[in-house]
Amino acid sequence: MWSADEVAGLCYTHYSTKLPKQGKPDPNREWTLLAAVVKVESAPEREACLNVGNLQVTKEVVAMGTGTKCIGHTRMRKTGDILNDSHAEVIAKRSFQRYLVHQLWLAASHQQGSIFSPGTEIGKWKLKPHITFIFFCSHTPCGDASIIPMTKPEDQPCELVSRKDPTRHSADCSGNHDPVGPENKRKTEETASDYVTKRMKTVISDSTCEVTERIAAQYVPGNQQNIQDTNTSRSEFITDGQREILTCAKETGLIGAKVMDVYRTGAKCVLGERDDARRPGVEYHHVGLLRVKPGRGDRTCSMSCSDKLARWNVLGCQGALLMHFLQHPVYFSAVVVGKCPYSQEVMRRAVIERCQHISFLPDGFHVQEVKMLQSNLQFKHSRHAIQTGHANGKAKLVPCGAAISWSAVPEQPLDVTSNGFKQGTTKKGIGSHQTSERNQPETLAHGSRTRNLLDL
Numbered sequence: 107m108w109s110a111d112e113v114a115g116l117c118y119t120h121y122s123t124k125l126p127k128q129g130k131p132d133p134n135r136e137w138t139l140l141a142a143v144v145k146v147e148s149a150p151e152r153e154a155c156l157n158v159g160n161l162q163v164t165k166e167v168v169a170m171g172t173g174t175k176c177i178g179h180t181r182m183r184k185t186g187d188i189l190n191d192s193h194a195e196v197i198a199k200r201s202f203q204r205y206l207v208h209q210l211w212l213a214a215s216h217q218q219g220s221i222f223s224p225g226t227e228i229g230k231w232k233l234k235p236h237i238t239f240i241f242f243c244s245h246t247p248c249g250d251a252s253i254i255p256m257t258k259p260e261d262q263p264c265e266l267v268s269r270k271d272p273t274r275h276s277a278d279c280s281g282n283h284d285p286v287g288p289e290n291k292r293k294t295e296e297t298a299s300d301y302v303t304k305r306m307k308t309v310i311s312d313s314t315c316e317v318t319e320r321i322a323a324q325y326v327p328g329n330q331q332n333i334q335d336t337n338t339s340r341s342e343f344i345t346d347g348q349r350e351i352l353t354c355a356k357e358t359g360l361i362g363a364k365v366m367d368v369y370r371t372g373a374k375c376v377l378g379e380r381d382d383a384r385r386p387g388v389e390y391h392h393v394g395l396l397r398v399k400p401g402r403g404d405r406t407c408s409m410s411c412s413d414k415l416a417r418w419n420v421l422g423c424q425g426a427l428l429m430h431f432l433q434h435p436v437y438f439s440a441v442v443v444g445k446c447p448y449s450q451e452v453m454r455r456a457v458i459e460r461c462q463h464i465s466f467l468p469d470g471f472h473v474q475e476v477k478m479l480q481s482n483l484q485f486k487h488s489r490h491a492i493q494t495g496h497a498n499g500k501a502k503l504v505p506c507g508a509a510i511s512w513s514a515v516p517e518q519p520l521d522v523t524s525n526g527f528k529q530g531t532t533k534k535g536i537g538s539h540q541t542s543e544r545n546q547p548e549t550l551a552h553g554s555r556t557r558n559l560l561d562l
């Protein structure tokens with residue numbers, strides 16, 4: 107019906123042809139992240155029967171977002187007239203909600219072509235049965251899904267810690283806005299495709315457990331537990347953090363592979379959670395924890411994109427406001443990630459498995475078995491693509507400060523924001539009635555359609 111490359115290709119084309127230059131990165135020095143929602147519509151059964159062997163499926167980008175920034179908690183405003191979270195995934199989800207509001211308005215005002223049909227309860231609507239939505243992002247979401255085991259030391263985005271100087275690593279990597287150290291990020295992305303290929307080629311039956319060997323060599327006194335390694339029938343002293351990564355590696359078939367380290371995320375554990383161990387190598391992070399997005403020095407209050415995707419996979423992505431009009435939540439049927447460091451198993455852990463214990467959900471809500479796929483196509487304005495486009499590959503690159511929101515709606519489909527405000531907002535304008543009105547996240551996300559819908 108569709109392939110990951112097809113979905114990625116569709117989104118990249120849409121980005122190139124439908125989005126304006128305003129808000130896109132300057133490819134000489136900037137990069138950005140892209141996310142989108144693709145509607146997949148198969149022909150209703152009756153038509154499909156007439157076209158046996160030629161099942162009609164249409165795919166269409168209905169929402170898109172770009173962006174890399176998230177404001178720190180000191181910049182949040184009580185008036186609510188600033189966008190806190192402008193990561194591409196969140197911008198795309200907001201744009202998608204705007205699309206849903208418009209579609210609901212079409213249905214409620216008895217117009218043709220809506221994705222919704224009347225539900226069985228009065229005043230509620232349901233998605234037509236042959237329509238599904240795929241979520242696309244050009245990169246692995248920040249947070250838990252980005253803590254990916256590495257199989258080779260040369261894949262390490264931050265310099266490996268010398269055993270004699272275990273503090274050096276944290277110095278190299280701490281305080282970065284981005285998931286990995288800036289100097290080493292290029293290296294990470296350069297090796298991204300290699301990483302996946304190398305993993306596929308790893309012989310799992312290798313009886314030498316290099317994970318355990320390396321951990322033994324990095325043994326840090328304290329907090330250790332004696333566990334039996336089932337693969338090697340050897341006992342080793344390991345710490346809690348090491349145990350987690352080992353468990354993860356076992357579950358993902360990486361035991362026996364050369365798991366030397368993990369990719370790192372700049373997303374910090376939420377207050378009250380246990381914190382990362384920040385020890386060298388595989389035990390730098392604890393996995394499966396809730397995290398807040400990285401910010402420059404100033405802690406943010408926005409959850410990582412991994413956590414938000416996990417939430418949408420249980421509660422739907424329509425939000426509480428739209429749920430008043432819907433019989434069932436709207437879920438994504440698949441998540442497709444572009445070419446970048448990626449692990450299917452880690453994505454599964456971050457988005458599905460962390461929520462599988464949730465029970466007592468209201469009727470119609472379930473933890474979804476969302477499909478996870480990776481495309482082999484790279485986003486042209488990703489950090490890696492921009493970096494490799496430079497002759498010496500060493501140009502100083504920065505994340506693009508602007509965020510673009512696009513939605514398949516007839517009125518004002520585009521919004522470009524910067525620092526949480528509409529691009530072009532002056533300092534004087536911030537807080538003015540006009541700015542507040544047009545910059546309300548609710549207005550940016552839903553426009554006047556929400557108000558129309560409430561009037562119906």
Ligand SMILES: [Zn+2]
Binds near residue numbers: 194248410411412
């Ligand atoms: Zn993110």
